[in-house]
Amino acid sequence: MTGVLLLTRSEADNQRLAGKLDQLNVRTQGMPLLHIEPQLETPSQRQLLLNIDLYQAVIVVSPVAARLGLERLEDYWPQMPVGIDWFAVGRSTAEVLQTAGLTVQVPDQGQDSEAVLALPRWQALLQPGDLKVLIWRGTGGREHLAEQLRVQGAQVDYLELYRRCAAQDLPARLAEASAAGARGLLVLSVQALEYWRHAAAENWSEQAGWRCWVPSQRVAERAAELGCKDIIVCNGADDSAVIEAVMAHPLT
Template identity: 30%
Template sequence: MPEPLVVITRPRAQAEPLARSVAALGREVVVLPLLEISPLPDQRALAAVLAGLPAYALVAFVSPNAIDAAFAHLAGWPAGVALAVLGEGSRAALARHGVTDHNARILCPADPARSDSENLLGSIDLAALAGKKVLIVRGESGRELMADGLRAAGAEVHTVAAYRRSTPPLSAELGAALRRLLAAPNDWIITSSEALRGLAALARQAEPVDGVAKLLQQHLIVPHARIAETARALGLTKLTLTGSGDARLLAALQS
């Protein structure tokens, strides 16, 4: 019996490096982007905020997309400004732009299985941020939990949108791909709750009669507890929770 396909649902640019690593394990991989990331049509506000980075005590990035969009406007990182990120994917994105623990202070959740805003806040000395400026770089929409937690600690919180994200519409090509992938159990790497909700909606559209039933038979590999919670809320119980970082995702495929 052939091994299940490995389906990677990240935006295409972020999916390709992981796809090469999966293929190197000898597994057949399919890239099926379930989130589309696009630049803001007007980036003047983003550029203006980033020009004032030295005024902030801390800058928090909600995703690798936020990092890549911001660094398109930056020649380097200002000394003395700490960064906060949610997981290993964001650390890797910072490293691609030359920012590492060797030249900057990078804060992240202590538990790699819970790379979310709650645990990031728990890893930050919030009292030290009272009265200081903090910037959150994110998509056009997002949870307010991080901003609310920082404000409750007395920080002066600013947010700026750096990119736009959306679930792709059900085209004929995407519908055909989904029906093929749902026809048998496969391994799906899901690194976003939004992408998972989009997958559930697209499965219903692609196969109105039994798309959801077929989705329930799929094995999901997820890096964060919050995505696992989203899966269970959708009735998806065939789950492997790995913790943050591609190395853990790959290890789960090998086990």
């Protein structure tokens, strides 16, 4: 019998991915490492949404940011504002925005900040020298994206829609999963990786030997620093990229 792959995203994302992997005979168990807590809207955030038509570009970094941002946007804009270029980090994020009727630019290859910034549309947007960009994100993260745009003369603001907390009872749940045959783990951010390491505690020497699938070289490097011994880098964080990597490097 093959080992169990722990899926560590939100419950909804885990269930969707588990259904696809189950069809490929991959044993999985859902275990979110992060709890997503929507942020209360502040007056300054409200103003960002009211003035969203003053921005030439909006970058959305995750499906959660897309869902929460669209919910708020509907409160102030019964019809979607026009004249904005929408960018998504990853196809799953793009799909949420497209469902709302938005035309979204997303890289064909790669699902990180560099891939988004490599999209040809930026050349025209940056040329006038007065570009205003709004990034929808959680608290912190994607600083590289903003830094690179600012270096090229853009004004960049953040709409922070949620914060990530460690899920409850992680140490006990990880120990139970290990006893039930967990031998691999999908971990899609440095923050989730840190929560896993902390929750593993005295069991880290064992769990560091699990195969872990990560979305980028940056997360892989941090995993190696923490002592992970079997790291697989996916070509992004969406379902198709994860499935491709899991099938190419199956648990035994």
